[in-house]
Amino acid sequence: MPDTVIEIVDLNKTYASGHTALRNLTLEVRQGEVFGFLGHNGAGKTTTIHILTTLMAPSSGMAKICGHSVEEAPNEVRRHIGYVPENVRLYDTMTARANLRFFGRLSGVENLERRIDETLEFLESQHLADRLVGSFSKGLRQRIGLAQAILHRPAVLFLDEPTSGLDPLGIKTLRDLIVRLNTEFGTTIFMNTHLISEIAKTCHTIGVLNQGRLVFNDTITAVSERYGDDAALEELYLSITPVARKDEAA
């Protein structure tokens, strides 16, 4: 496993509509890091995740996961990643176990039933196994979404706005799980968010995206030493994303 698990060089994405979502994005995430990708809505965070998870092709530039190009070896990339979208959707008419069985099979997981049990146990969700997903709350759905993403023990886990729509208890539970995933499995985590408080509590490094450009990238330790507490981090974030703030005010 290379030390740099996510490598992005001069990545650009312009949609057919003409909207440019990413402009020369260059970024590295090292193995075992929890990386927080911060930015306003529409900054290009989800586009970045879609490209890194092979769901979308870039217009130009290069992106590699664990040394594999997202364009040239998408299946190799997919073997190394797990993905939890912003709004986790699963087969509502199937049980959690049936959902996990399907996604586990597609990922080629061996000893699947045992792995499902282990994963649900890790997520403290064994009681959900035989319940229909359609009856789940947002928080429970998020947990099964996380289960499908880590079932094959990926090297990198992509989380797109994982706390979106969760209540405070759900947010804390998810935060604890992310930290445990990182410490117990050594999973590198790439997390899109616009919640500064979550970044400060969970991440090792942060990147700030503004209108498709990376405008800040440093470790949380360095940021804390330089700027102090969460409030200062918020001030920093707002100061480096002025255009978006002006747009919002308008």
Place this chain on the structure above:
Amino acid sequence: MMTTSPSPARIVLRHSLGTVVREQTVAIIAALFVALIFVSAFLGWSATSTVDAIYKSAAVYLTKQGMAVPPNPLLAASPLYLLRNMATYVSLIGSLAGIVIGYQLIASDRKAGVMPLIGTRPVERRAYALGKTAALVSILCGLVAFAALVSVATFFILPGFHLSAHDWVKLFGFYAVSGLYMLVFGLLGLTFGALSRSETVGLLIPITAWLSFTFILPQLTSNINPVASLNPVTALTAPPSSTFFQLTGLLLGPVSLAEAYRTLAAQLLDMLPPGFADRAAISPWATLLMALVLLALAARSALSRMDMTRGDYNG
């Protein structure tokens, strides 16, 4: 521990079969098709038994009167003629069932919103497409096999009908052609289930195509009005000999899919009207196979290029 994926197409196939049967529209249309197969068998049995009973009564009467008894008219016609209604039901409901099943095979995944989760699995898009197509073929094969089984049972139950080896070949040929015809529409449903951004439009376009193939094109090429399209016999009467129909028959005939199927069915079930001449520039076999190949390519392309970032239809 990771291994190379064990036949993802088969995983998609099994999963698709499990999910699509839970779709209410699929269950309803499949049940309707099955019901009509029984109706067709009953109508064939009822009409034949009635004619046979009348003939037997008449024969007894004529014998008593010392008059000559003419041959049983049922024996003069091909026994396969008994299935004439089947061709109508396949053409109408079978093709519609194909569309609904093909469409729901994709829509069930899209409506569930799981496309991004499938798209991030180490599964080639073509394996996904293959699994979905295999599921479509499996379900349609099941429906056609059921219809064939009912037909075979009908022939065994009805007295006085003996199919020659050639008749059996034609009977199974008819079901093979019916399966291919339904598959064409199934692939149409699959294609638009994948291409469309809106759930409604995704179903509306194949249904419009179905209406055009079944009712509009036959009217343009052979002056067969929509009601006549429902009739197994008059649908194949000779078209008017005016220049307009000469031209439309020649030009639109090759794409008049329903007519091609009805002509093939009539050939196989021995119910082609005497002197009937197909005016299309190409044979009905070519029309059917061409449609099948084109739609298989369209479905493969649509499934391979489907937007996997979207969890759902637009609405």
